[in-house]
Amino acid sequence: MEHAEFNNDLLEFLNVSPTPWHAVAAMKQRLDEAGFLALDEKEDWDLDAGQGYYVIRNGSSIIAFRTGRRDVAEAGIRMVGAHTDSPCLKVKPNPELRRKGFFQLGVEVYGGVLLNPWFDRDLSLAGRVTYADESGRVKDALVDFRKPVAYIPSLAIHLDREANSNRTVNPQTDLPPVLMQVPEEDTTRFADLLTQQLVQQQPDLRVGKILGYELGFYDAQPASLVGLREDFIASARLDNLLSCFIGLQALIASSGDEPALLVCNDHEEVGSMSAEGAQGPFLSAVLDRWCGKGRARAIARSMMISADNAHGIHPNFLDRHDENHGPLLNQGPVIKVNHNQRYATNSRSAALYRHISDELDLPYQTFVVRSDMGCGSTIGPLTAGNLGVTTLDIGVPQFGMHSIREMAGTRDGVTLFRVLREFMQRGEVL
DSSP states (O other): OOHHHHHHHHHHHHHTOSSHHHHHHHHHHHHHHTTOEEEOTTSOOOOOTTOEEEEEETTTEEEEEEOOSSOHHHHOOEEEEEEOOOOEEEEEEEEEEEETTEEEEEEEEESSOOOGGGTTOOEEEEEEEEEEETTSOEEEEEEEOOSOOBBOOOOOGGGOTTHHHHOOOOTTTTOOOEEEEOOTTOOOOHHHHHHHHHHHHOTTOOEEEEEEEEEEEEEOSOOEEESTTOOEEEETTHHHHHHHHHHHHHHHHSOSSSOEEEEEESOGGGTSOSTTSTTSSHHHHHHHHHHGGGHHHHHHTOEEEEEOOEEOOOTTOGGGSOTTOOOOTTSOOEEEOOTTTTSOOOHHHHHHHHHHHHHHTOOOEEEOOOTTSOOOOOHHHHHHHHHOOEEEEEEOEEESTTSSSEEEETTHHHHHHHHHHHHHTOSOOO
């Protein structure tokens, strides 16, 4: 796959995936088109050799796998993991705020958000809505306003002379977005606005009452190629929809001869402890049903590659990296190492990735955090600990992680795709 084709497809995926639910829906569509079959956790499974399957939990996490043509206990599984969620501002259950004729919504900070970039942006709103239909049945529907509907205005520097040297953000009082102006006697409820949007987008819905929702604001500016030579991708949610897309494309493009699996979990940004998170039982339950009594043997022959973006060395902040471990954008994916097990990479898993990359004549880099700074983590150690599977942590280098808009190189994604595709169809991994 050429860089241009890969990146144009990536931009399309990012633009239709403003929330984990939308991302999983977009992944489901691609899997359906590739001939994968949907599985239901409520039903018995009858899996055929050489077939692709997928299963979705909570609408926001997905596991897709190819059974391969060999017995899974003898072959092992080539696993890739990523996460569907990104830091954002989520709407509170009782969100309506009316101040001086402005209609605003109270928000809760989800994950480790870099808050300042959220000001003075065109914001839209999307997520999942749960409602009772006219016959009293409880149903879910996705909603996406798809246009700028909100704005968080900065306080002018004239009213805050210390803004450029000493401004902090209070998430309770400073972040409620402005949606519209209303008369003093206005009684508009947010649920009414949601109902209108749902019916407008899906006229066949018969919404009786909104019962709940999980909605987040997002940057209305679409993903784009940037730079004089289009060296970069700028978009919201590159962490970690970029890895989800790369893993998905690799699984679909793989030969299908070997057992291979992609897991994309929700809730990584808040610790992964949920029914559908990496600390939950989702992956383990799928492996039990697929491998049966051969699970322990399969895991012993398996390997997981946890794909989550890495911190590229910032040209304006060179001192924030170890001098020998500052990954450059467009110079290859980054093997992430932390001997305190914040990353699950060991010498064996790193060696396999380097070996495949060398065979394909593709670049790679290594990241180790400065010894005087704390290290982030991924689903890698969680999955390794839960399953007992050899694991590698890797990621495409990027700037602005956890900002409302992030930046990565245009060449690193397709490089990682090519290595993961080979990994997923490789005869032996351990």
